[in-house]
Amino acid sequence: MTKIRVHELAKELGMENKVLMDVLKKKEVDVKSHMSTLEDDVVASIRSAYGKKHPAANQETKAEEKQEAPKKKNIVQVFRPQNLKNGSRQGGRPNGQRAQRPGQNQQGQRPTGNQGQNQGQRPAANQGSQNQGQRPAANQGSQNQGQRQTANQNQNQGGQNQQGQRSASGQRNSRPFNNNNNGNRNGQGGGHNDRRPNGDNRNNRFQGNQGGRSDDRRDNRRDNRDNRDNRNRDNRRRDERSSIPAPVVPEQKPSRNKTKDKEKDHKKQERLDDDFVGKSRKGKNQKNQAEIKKPQKQEKKKEETIKQIVIPESLTIQELADKMKVVPSVIVKKLFMQGKMVTVNQEVDYDTAEEIAMEFDVLCEKEEVVDVIEELLKEDEEDESKMVKRPPVVCVMGHVDHGKTSLLDAIRDTNVTDREAGGITQHIGASVVTVNGEKITFLDTPGHEAFTSMRMRGANSTDIAILVVAADDGVMPQTVEAINHAKAAGIEIVVAINKIDKPSANVDRVKQELAEYELIPEDWGGSTIFVPVSAHTKEGIPELMEMLLLTAEMLELKANPNRRARGLVIEAELDKGKGSVATVLVQKGTLRIGDSIAAGSAHGKVRAMMDDKGRRVKEAGPSMPVEILGLNDVPNAGEIFVGCKNEKEARSFSDTFISQNRVKLLDDTKSKMSLDDLFTQIQEGNLKELGIVVKADVQGSVEALKQSLLKLTNDEVVIKIIHGGVGAINESDVILASASNAIIIGFNVRPDATAKEIAEREGVDIRLYRVIYNAIEDVEAAMKGMLDPVFEEKVLGHAEVRQTFKASGVGTIAGAYVQDGVFERSCQVRLVRDGIVVFEGPLASLKRFKDDVKEVKAGYECGFVFENYNDIKEGDQVEAYKMVEVER
Numbered sequence: 034m035t036k037i038r039v040h041e042l043a044k045e046l047g048m049e050n051k052v053l054m055d056v057l058k059k060k061e062v063d064v065k066s067h068m069s070t071l072e073d074d075v076v077a078s079i080r081s082a083y084g085k086k087h088p089a090a091n092q093e094t095k096a097e098e099k100q101e102a103p104k105k106k107n108i109v110q111v112f113r114p115q116n117l118k119n120g121s122r123q124g125g126r127p128n129g130q131r132a133q134r135p136g137q138n139q140q141g142q143r144p145t146g147n148q149g150q151n152q153g154q155r156p157a158a159n160q161g162s163q164n165q166g167q168r169p170a171a172n173q174g175s176q177n178q179g180q181r182q183t184a185n186q187n188q189n190q191g192g193q194n195q196q197g198q199r200s201a202s203g204q205r206n207s208r209p210f211n212n213n214n215n216g217n218r219n220g221q222g223g224g225h226n227d228r229r230p231n232g233d234n235r236n237n238r239f240q241g242n243q244g245g246r247s248d249d250r251r252d253n254r255r256d257n258r259d260n261r262d263n264r265n266r267d268n269r270r271r272d273e274r275s276s277i278p279a280p281v282v283p284e285q286k287p288s289r290n291k292t293k294d295k296e297k298d299h300k301k302q303e304r305l306d307d308d309f310v311g312k313s314r315k316g317k318n319q320k321n322q323a324e325i326k327k328p329q330k331q332e333k334k335k336e337e338t339i340k341q342i343v344i345p346e347s348l349t350i351q352e353l354a355d356k357m358k359v360v361p362s363v364i365v366k367k368l369f370m371q372g373k374m375v376t377v378n379q380e381v382d383y384d385t386a387e388e389i390a391m392e393f394d395v396l397c398e399k400e401e402v403v404d405v406i407e408e409l410l411k412e413d414e415e416d417e418s419k420m421v422k423r424p425p426v427v428c429v430m431g432h433v434d435h436g437k438t439s440l441l442d443a444i445r446d447t448n449v450t451d452r453e454a455g456g457i458t459q460h461i462g463a464s465v466v467t468v469n470g471e472k473i474t475f476l477d478t479p480g481h482e483a484f485t486s487m488r489m490r491g492a493n494s495t496d497i498a499i500l501v502v503a504a505d506d507g508v509m510p511q512t513v514e515a516i517n518h519a520k521a522a523g524i525e526i527v528v529a530i531n532k533i534d535k536p537s538a539n540v541d542r543v544k545q546e547l548a549e550y551e552l553i554p555e556d557w558g559g560s561t562i563f564v565p566v567s568a569h570t571k572e573g574i575p576e577l578m579e580m581l582l583l584t585a586e587m588l589e590l591k592a593n594p595n596r597r598a599r600g601l602v603i604e605a606e607l608d609k610g611k612g613s614v615a616t617v618l619v620q621k622g623t624l625r626i627g628d629s630i631a632a633g634s635a636h637g638k639v640r641a642m643m644d645d646k647g648r649r650v651k652e653a654g655p656s657m658p659v660e661i662l663g664l665n666d667v668p669n670a671g672e673i674f675v676g677c678k679n680e681k682e683a684r685s686f687s688d689t690f691i692s693q694n695r696v697k698l699l700d701d702t703k704s705k706m707s708l709d710d711l712f713t714q715i716q717e718g719n720l721k722e723l724g725i726v727v728k729a730d731v732q733g734s735v736e737a738l739k740q741s742l743l744k745l746t747n748d749e750v751v752i753k754i755i756h757g758g759v760g761a762i763n764e765s766d767v768i769l770a771s772a773s774n775a776i777i778i779g780f781n782v783r784p785d786a787t788a789k790e791i792a793e794r795e796g797v798d799i800r801l802y803r804v805i806y807n808a809i810e811d812v813e814a815a816m817k818g819m820l821d822p823v824f825e826e827k828v829l830g831h832a833e834v835r836q837t838f839k840a841s842g843v844g845t846i847a848g849a850y851v852q853d854g855v856f857e858r859s860c861q862v863r864l865v866r867d868g869i870v871v872f873e874g875p876l877a878s879l880k881r882f883k884d885d886v887k888e889v890k891a892g893y894e895c896g897f898v899f900e901n902y903n904d905i906k907e908g909d910q911v912e913a914y915k916m917v918e919v920e921r
């Protein structure tokens with residue numbers, strides 16, 4: 034049987050080692066220290082003298098403890114201080130006692146020397162710290178209870194210190210590690226020793242926190258560290274511990290990579306720091322609280338603030354993603370999930386972009402495109418008081434051959450009052466007539482052209498339109514067109530029913546027909562002025578002039594002549610001798626010789642001015658058309674001209690115009706790639722890379738094409754095969770090509786219907802080949818700008834000449850019978866006589882009876898006239914053919 038030691042007996046009896054040793058000394062028992070062993074008889078005598086407890090009772094207790102031992106393990110797992118507290122309260126004390134005893138017992142049973150070491154270290158390590166630091170008042174209470182249960186009153190008398198000393202063995206406090214030690218002792222190997230101290234630390238940590246005695250804790254840790262093999266890990270933990278009360282179980286992953294560990298631990302440290310700040314210093318450190326709350330606030334803010342972006346009319350997915358600050362692939366993916374296939378380079382319009390953005394909770398606003406030119410041309414409202422009456426600007430419009438030119442001439446002839454001034458009417462695109470002392474400016478430009486080109490920048494050139502309708506012909510398609518143009522431009526219409534001199538003239542019919550277009554004559558209760566005229570007899574011309582003046586009066590046409598001139602360019606050309614010659618219509622202000630003006634890309638000083646009669650003038654007021662010299666360039670018709678302060682201002686105006694136009698031009702040239710304009714694009718430096726989608730019938734061909742095409746890369750252009758595949762050219766190929774501005778080369782394959790349609794819509798160039806070499810050759814030729822389309826003759830049909838007629842002014846007409854196929858109006862023909870081609874050329878006309886026809890099919894008779902060839906004989910064979918572009 035193992036002999037009992039002094040301290041064990043002391044503990045058993047609930048007395049101090051020193052007291053027991055004194056007792057023993059009194060009994061003349063030789064003990065050197067509390068570790069000295071005692072003989073059984075001595076123990077028995079001491080027990081009988083000082084204690085009631087019998088070793089048997091101890092044995093029982095031990096047995097109990099052994100049974101309950103597993104429970105202690107649970108306690109080890111408790112990380113929360115409060116839990117630990119509870120554990121202490123409920124079972125801490127008895128456990129503590131129990132824990133000591135098994136330790137004691139095990140000491141005796143220990144087969145190895147490890148325990149001795151552990152024991153020796155443990156008390157040293159744990160005594161001070163654990164006793165003092167780990168036992169809070171609550172625990173004391175519970176301990177007392179426990180002690181009472183053991184009926185050892187002395188313990189209570191011993192007070193706190195005694196208790197502390199009593200537990201100097203560390204057993205109570207080191208309950209958890211006793212368990213661990215048990216494991217070790219049971220032969221689980223030294224490796225577990227590493228864990229055990231960690232376990233110790235955990236306990237220490239928690240308990241230490243309870244007690245709040247960090248010094249002790251630190252001492253304890255320091256001591257423990259000395260006993261640890263894995264110093265690094267412990268150090269890390271120590272770092273954590275120094276600030277982190279929260280439980281960490283890094284030991285659970287002993288095999289982690291060290292570097293990773295460091296990083297992870299660092300991150301964990303940060304997290305835990307946050308936790309710590311959040312949990313432990315709550316209320317103490319306001320700053321920290323603020324720090325913790327901050328992210329939450331930010332999150333809230335994020336939720337509340339809806340992103341808003343400004344996007345242009347159209348943009349690519351990439352650009353949209355950039356604006357939305359998301360990865361483009363996210364958008365592509367989202368759209369893909371909705372069944373829409375897009376690429377990052379694909380352009381989408383505003384509405385689509387807005388829809389996409391909404392999916393990401395982003396609001397869109399359309400970017401206001403500032404037209405710099407528009408801004409430059411912007412004008413402030415004019416002061417009405419400074420305005421004076423100006424002549425009306427009139428244009429003549431109507432259907433072909435209804436007499437527009439004749440009417441204008443008649444008007445001019447009738448109203449040229451100042452012939453004496455020696456003016457020979459010059460064609461400057463506009464003319465001024467004086468009627469009853471009042472001037473009317475006529476524009477020569479055909480009505481609708483005037484509207485479209487002259488309204489280029491939203492400025493109307495004309496005030497009144499004369500709608501010429503031939504009385505014998507009535508309303509014709511171009512009449513309707515003219516009405517619509519005039520209405521769209523919001524200009525007044527005066528109807529001139531022309532050719533009333535003709536017997537077939539029917540004025541009422543014209544009135545009736547025009548009524549359908551809301552042009553109701555005044556005598557029918559409407560408001561449109563109708564004037565029956567004859568350009569030939571000049572009947573009604575003065576009335577028409579009067580009506581024009583009346584209308585002008587009603588329109589109250591006014592302008593301020595005392596300001597810098599502004600107006601429209603009506604015509605412009607480059608004259609060999611004079612340089613740039615432009616006819617301008619002054620609309621506001623007065624243009625004078627020497628004025629600096631700018632008109633679109635042109636600018637300069639007015640060197641000379643001529644009126645419509647070719648007379649030199651020094652100034653031109655509102656509604657006056659003049660030809661000017663002095664511009665450095667030829668401006669476009671319809672361009673607004675503005676008088677500038679000086680030449681510098683005029684130059685800067687046109688410079689801005691040029692640069693803006695270049696931007697626009699570049700935008701326009703961003704059109705789809707085509708082999709035909711490949712060279713031009715290369716030349717202009719617009720193209721550095723030619724993307725090609727290759728589709729072929731077999732993979733071998735795809736590869737062959739790819740390889741050959743890639744070899745064509747030169748200094749100027751890089752060939753890039755963006756996709757290669759087997760099978761028909763499909764929708765996705767076209768979309769891909771469109772998005773990447775690439776061309777498609779198909780070898781022995783054809784595009785399907787959808788692909789064809791999309792290619793047409795998107796302007797994707799699809800080239801189909803049956804010979805690989807041709808494809809290569811084409812791309813190469815295109816890169817050199819030498820790509821010519823390949824045409825092939827396609828025979829349409831055959832006919833036989835059965836009769837010939839001679840017609841003056843026409844030549845010989847061949848009456849023929851179409852034997853097979855079809856004869857088309859614009860086809861080429863071959864005249865074959867006795868097997869010899871006697872003529873080959875285009876068909877001048879194709880008639881059936883007297884009518885021109887588009888085509889004549891087999892089995893029908895028709896009349897041919899060959900262009901510049903009349904030597905036609907009966908029995909001649911005619912072969913019709915046309916050249917068609919063929920795939921290479």
Ligand SMILES: Nc1nc2c(ncn2[C@@H]2O[C@H](COP(=O)(O)OP(=O)(O)OP(=O)(O)O)[C@@H](O)[C@H]2O)c(=O)[nH]1
Pocket residue numbers: 431432433434435436437438439440531532533534535566567568569570
């Ligand atoms: N009898 C008659 N013939 C007229 C009258 N006005 C024009 N014509 C004839 O109609 C034909 C067409 O006249 P244009 O003045 O060339 O007609 P337009 O509308 O200017 O024709 P386009 O310039 O081709 O659009 C000419 O042969 C004129 O001689 C008219 O008042 N009476």
